[in-house]
Amino acid sequence: MEGERRWYIVQTYSGYENSVKLNLERRIESMQMEDKIFQVMIPEEIRQERKNDGTLKEKIVKIFPGYVFVEMIVTDDSWFVVRNTPGVTGFLGSSGGGTKPVPLPPDEINPILKKCGLMEVTKIDLALNEKVRVATGPFRDQVGTIDSIDEEKQEVTVLVDMFGRQTPVELSFDDIQKL
Template sequence: MWYVIHTMSGLEQKCMQQCQEYIDPSVYHELFIPQYKTKKHFKKEWHEVSKPLFPGYLFVDTDEIEPIMNGLRQFRQYTKLLKDGDIISPVKKEEQDFLALMMDKDHIVQYSEGFLIGEEVYITTGPLQKLKGCIKSVDRHRRIAKMEIPVFGRQTPVEVGLGTIARVSEEELKRMVADIIEHQKDEETIDANQIEVLSGTFQGVRGTFLYADPDKDEWTAKVPFMNTMVKVTFHREEIRMLM
């Protein structure tokens, strides 16, 4: 079961180190700080960086909360276990399942990419494909999506990484896709690993297959868009292999 330890924002790593020092490792399965990947511009380039998903919080996976409480009392770092009213309670199963949709096995929300059709967000790759209904706004300059997600017994605001390459209207998008399809009709050869999109925004466009995760039904390809090649993740029934 996941329990949540509350500390001061910016001191998550220090708190986790002290927990590892003062709490017997045999009484918990894992200590972790949920994080998200985003991109920050410095030294004239964009660099991938990691940030806490919930500033001031770290999680402990344990079946015995009493030894955790005893360990926290042994150091001065400001900490407390998150409560439901007066009771220290684990993260609810449905909340843990929701977080599992966002995070990978290392408890990281990977960077997502997409574009804007008017005010609507279209996610091409990344965990936000399954969660775009939780997006409240997009900060294109900071490459951030602001979301509200159902954890800690409420709708909790979080930020996650999202790169949006463009904002277009529905009519502009239709014209661009039609132009791509028309251009591809003139190509005489079909390259290895080429796919055709059968449905959705890029219906009729050909792209290059990259890799697949059949367990998640995620099939990733590169397709032409806005004078570049963008990665897009499809369901298997949305594409067909040409070679």
């Protein structure tokens, strides 16, 4: 949707992600685009690596090398500012020729934001084989049993009774209620 605050992926020269982030943040400030471009992020995670002497060393690794994530409202001006930042080769999902970029769907960006600590991770106090009520969707108000829990994706698989058979249904943590 036009005029909506969304996340986009910007392609950069590999190894230039940090300088692109810095350049873009400077351009946002100097061109007064703070009301259109909100956050610039390089998704990173800490990995443990074992050195030759057997000790563990923590290393920060870019999850998506060659890409910078930008939260923005796409207008002609904001698009121009990002596109013409030194080191930026283009937007992912923009085929060139003046076509506007495609935003990341929430189900793709939310796990990345959670992993990077930019979005709160919902903790759930549930266990396998526990009874829950489905709160939303076509199975609303049905009671089912938790078959699996995926903390990273914030999803559970609930077995609900459908036509006399146990049917697995994948639901987000927000779609269920503890009984």
